[in-house]
Amino acid sequence: MSVNFTMRIPRKLYERMKQHPEINWSEVARRAIEEYLEKIEESELTAPSVKVIEELFKMGLSPSSLRPLSPEEEEKLYRELREKTWERIRSTIQA
16 A cells, blocks of 8 residues: 655756656655665664674674684584574473
8 A cells, every 4th residue: 555745845856857757756756765764774783783793892702703604614503502492492391
């Protein structure tokens, strides 16, 4: 479902837009708004990770310790985490 959205623009901008009737200005505005929102949302997701990295550095971790893992290393860690999680769940079920 869509809604109507009204906005004001300077008259000079309007006159320039009228020189290009082949352009769907509603679509241009819609895309610009969407791109702007994506940038804002992306920066909101990025900001906390920067803070986490800063905290890790304060705790004594070095940038080299934050290197990407190989697929094999990731799989090994994932299996260990899965097993430990399953052990924790089993212990709560038996209790």
